[in-house]
Amino acid sequence: MANNLIPIVMAxxxxxxxxxxxxxxxxxxxxxxxxxxxxxxxxxRRFINTQDWDVSEMSTAQYVTRRxxxxxxxxxxxxxxxxxxxxxxxxxxxxxIRRPEDLKGARIGTTEWILSACVWARGxxxxxxxxxxxxVTWVQAGMDRPGRAQAVIPPHLSKDVTIVAEPERALQDxxxxxxxxxxxxxxxxxxxxxxxxxxxxxxxxFDDLAAAEREYFDRTQVLPIMHTLxxxxxxxxxxxWLATNVYRAFEVSRRRYFARVEDIxxxxxxxxxxxxxxxxxxxxxxxxxxxxGLEPNRxxxxxxxxxxxxxxxxxxxxxxxxxLFAPVEPFVDGM
Numbered sequence: 001m002a003n004n005l006i007p008i009v010m011a012x013x014x015x016x017x018x019x020x021x022x023x024x025x026x027x028x029x030x031x032x033x034x035x036x037x038x039x040x041x042x043x044x045r046r047f048i049n050t051q052d053w054d055v056s057e058m059s060t061a062q063y064v065t066r067r068x069x070x071x072x073x074x075x076x077x078x079x080x081x082x083x084x085x086x087x088x089x090x091x092x093x094x095x096x097i098r099r100p101e102d103l104k105g106a107r108i109g110t111t112e113w114i115l116s117a118c119v120w121a122r123g124x125x126x127x128x129x130x131x132x133x134x135x136v137t138w139v140q141a142g143m144d145r146p147g148r149a150q151a152v153i154p155p156h157l158s159k160d161v162t163i164v165a166e167p168e169r170a171l172q173d174x175x176x177x178x179x180x181x182x183x184x185x186x187x188x189x190x191x192x193x194x195x196x197x198x199x200x201x202x203x204x205x206f207d208d209l210a211a212a213e214r215e216y217f218d219r220t221q222v223l224p225i226m227h228t229l230x231x232x233x234x235x236x237x238x239x240x241w242l243a244t245n246v247y248r249a250f251e252v253s254r255r256r257y258f259a260r261v262e263d264i265x266x267x268x269x270x271x272x273x274x275x276x277x278x279x280x281x282x283x284x285x286x287x288x289x290x291x292x293g294l295e296p297n298r299x300x301x302x303x304x305x306x307x308x309x310x311x312x313x314x315x316x317x318x319x320x321x322x323x324l325f326a327p328v329e330p331f332v333d334g335m
Contacts, residue, residue, distance in 0.1 A: 123307030157312030243326035
């Protein structure tokens with residue numbers, strides 16, 4: 001190209017903290033990007049299976065499982081676009097399950113085993129309430145319609161863990177019928193959520209989500225990582241500087257987002273007291289609420305590997321996290 005920019009296609013959800021990149025306000029040095037915004041399941045599936053684009057947001061669980069099972073066609077970049085506590089991912093029969101400990105011996109429905117949200121939710125249940133993967137019968141099926149099979153079988157699942165496939169049933173139907181005691185999933189269909197909100201029979205496992213999530217953070221110091229970035233290995237090896245330039249652009253975008261939120265000269269968001277709330281969060285999570293890079297995220301990443309090994313996604317958590325990600329040069333203030 002005349003201007004020497006490398007053309008790449010990047011798949012990315014439209015988060016506020018990456019908008020400066022997708023809008024063109026923040027450039028990725030040396031790159032002429034084209035952005036793709038697709039529903040997350042399609043985005044993840046197409047990138048991890050066929051690398052339909054060059055750089056993509058992707059499931060941490062899928063990436064770690066594939067990478068540590070020998071597929072090195074994608075290299076991670078230590079940018080974590082989505083993070084959230086997953087206590088809200090568990091809906092239960094309130095007539096049977098009144099506290100988390102009641103889930104021991106229960107039948108829990110799930111759409112997929114290798115989902116980041118479910119890895120974190122299962123790990124949280126074990127760390128906080130002593131409920132291991134083998135203490136539950138897991139029922140795999142579609143959420144609101146039958147026919148969903150498990151896309152990826154966990155390669156190192158213990159023989160003590162029971163997963164029962166129900167391809168002819170839907171989880172929400174089984175929950176209402178009392179054939180399962182709970183459902184664990186990253187998200188729930190709108191109709192199901194509406195029914196739950198108006199029901200005394202079915203509801204969230206935790207009545208006070210914020211308190212439960214804060215308790216988990218206080219004990220573990222983990223704000224769970226859902227999604228990371230990946231780059232095709234062939235592209236990474238051809239342009240070894242590219243991962244650093246992508247990382248730095250995302251760091252600039254993230255910093256600009258927080259600067260806008262905390263701007264007291266003019267309201268950048270239609271929410272009062274937001275700056276004060278962000279300052280309160282810094283008192284809980286530290287100066288960087290949402291850091292990128294490896295060292296600031298060592299605890300959540302090592303916790304995720306521990307959960308992944310315990311749940312059969314990987315053979316062992318004896319993994320150096322730096323081996324999973326492309327090396328990137330540190331961010332320099334003022335860039």
